Amino acid sequence: MEQLAQLGRIGISTLERLGRGHVLLLHMLSGVTALLVRPKLLIAQIHSVGVLSMLIITVSGLFVGMVLALQGYYILSQFGAEETLGVMVAASLVRELGPVVTGLLFAGRAGSALTAEIGLMKATEQLSGLEMMAIDPIKRILTPRFMAGLISMPLLAALFSAIGVIGGHFVGVGLLGVDDGAYWSQMQAKIDLHEDIFNGVIKSIVFGFVCTWIALFQGHDCVPTSEGVSRATTRTVVHSALAVLCLDFVLTALMFGE
Amino acid sequence: MVQMRTMEIMVGAFMAAGFVALFFLAMQVSNLSGLNGGEGYHITARFDNIGGLKVRSPVSMAGVRIGRVSDISFDNTTYEAVVTMLVDSNHKTIPDDTFAKIYTAGLLGEQYIGLDPGGSEKFLTEGGKVSLTQSALVLEEIIGQFLFSKAEEGGNNE
Numbered sequence: 001m002e003q004l005a006q007l008g009r010i011g012i013s014t015l016e017r018l019g020r021g022h023v024l025l026l027h028m029l030s031g032v033t034a035l036l037v038r039p040k041l042l043i044a045q046i047h048s049v050g051v052l053s054m055l056i057i058t059v060s061g062l063f064v065g066m067v068l069a070l071q072g073y074y075i076l077s078q079f080g081a082e083e084t085l086g087v088m089v090a091a092s093l094v095r096e097l098g099p100v101v102t103g104l105l106f107a108g109r110a111g112s113a114l115t116a117e118i119g120l121m122k123a124t125e126q127l128s129g130l131e132m133m134a135i136d137p138i139k140r141i142l143t144p145r146f147m148a149g150l151i152s153m154p155l156l157a158a159l160f161s162a163i164g165v166i167g168g169h170f171v172g173v174g175l176l177g178v179d180d181g182a183y184w185s186q187m188q189a190k191i192d193l194h195e196d197i198f199n200g201v202i203k204s205i206v207f208g209f210v211c212t213w214i215a216l217f218q219g220h221d222c223v224p225t226s227e228g229v230s231r232a233t234t235r236t237v238v239h240s241a242l243a244v245l246c247l248d249f250v251l252t253a254l255m256f257g258e
Numbered sequence: 259m260v261q262m263r264t265m266e267i268m269v270g271a272f273m274a275a276g277f278v279a280l281f282f283l284a285m286q287v288s289n290l291s292g293l294n295g296g297e298g299y300h301i302t303a304r305f306d307n308i309g310g311l312k313v314r315s316p317v318s319m320a321g322v323r324i325g326r327v328s329d330i331s332f333d334n335t336t337y338e339a340v341v342t343m344l345v346d347s348n349h350k351t352i353p354d355d356t357f358a359k360i361y362t363a364g365l366l367g368e369q370y371i372g373l374d375p376g377g378s379e380k381f382l383t384e385g386g387k388v389s390l391t392q393s394a395l396v397l398e399e400i401i402g403q404f405l406f407s408k409a410e411e412g413g414n415n416e
Binding site: 043044046047050051090094151152154155156158159161162163165184187189191192193196197201 | 262265266268269271272273275276277278279280282283284286287288316368
């Protein structure tokens with residue numbers, strides 16, 4: 001009987017968390033109009049979420065593109081099809097690796113920082129302090145961060161893919177001797193603007209939405225102790241990574257499936 | 259205040275870099291640059307079999323791409339494939355007795371239409387028809403013919 005009650009408790013608390021998450025999302029979205037009046041809040045957050053993530057995104061994009069070119073060349077040269085290296089690098093970056101790896105890095109770099117920041121604000125009762133001054137902490141603190149994540153993520157993913165294609169070009173054309181013209185022309189012939197690039201951008205917007213939402217909710221919902229903040233930060237990274245990978249499967253099935 | 263200004267500049271640079279990356283992907287990586295807005299004229303050709311030819315496959319003459327396949331349809335009365343090609347407007351002097359053939363680029367490559375110019379003084383214009391065509395080579399048919407001829411040889415030797 002006790003086990004049954006425990007199962008029930010887990011179920012109810014999960015549902016409650018889910019509900020609180022959605023209420024928080026609606027609350028954050030209701031603050032978007034107020035944010036338009038004060039764009040400086042948004043700019044400061046884009047700086048901390050987007051600009052400071054640029055280094056890790058560009059460096060990993062470069063190396064992912066270079067590794068793709070190396071591995072792709074090894075396999076394609078067995079079929080005498082080195083010319084399609086550009087297609088392989090660009091398609092895998094634009095469709096999958098760009099949005100997904102950026103999403104994972106974004107969760108690790110920006111999401112954990114957001115959770116820790118909000119969690120500490122809660123632990124040190126800064127959020128309650130704002131409420132005492134009749135300022136809605138969700139609209140003032142969380143909404144700008146949410147919008148910043150939503151705006152930064154597609155830009156970061158595009159940056160990742162573009163740099164990866166250039167990195168692939170560096171290795172494929174510069175080091176391995178694939179023809180420069182074939183690299184670009186095959187790519188342009190096979191990569192479709194709507195089918196590949198727009199769908200990749202949609203993916204990255206969805207991942208940005210989910211990662212930022214999870215990060216902010218975990219921060220806002222954490223137990224206001226040092227242990228609680230650390231747990232919330234861990235949960236952010238784990239949940240975001242799982243959400244990105246699962247959603248990627250669903251989105252890929254919806255977009256590229258017949 | 260100065261710090262806010264540098265932050266704004268950095269955010270501006272970040273967003274500009276993001277949009278440049280998107281623009282780069284759209285223009286350089288995707289097929290958008292190859293579309294060039296449909297300038298040119300259409301010519302049609304009928305084939306018995308187009309193999310793996312697709313819309314947007316290249317149309318080339320002497321190995322140089324001069325246009326793209328813009329439409330493929332099926333004629334219900336003659337059971338032929340009707341391929342419409344969009345030839346770039348700066349190639350206006352294609353003779354009307356041009357020979358169109360479907361080639362394959364490499365062993366596993368995509369298929370494209372190769373045009374061999376004839377000797378006519380008249381040139382194809384919008385809506386012009388290429389009457390001399392040769393179908394795509396279907397690998398199974400070639401192998402079948404090869405086996406058949408080998409079997410005949412074997413029969414003659416006996």
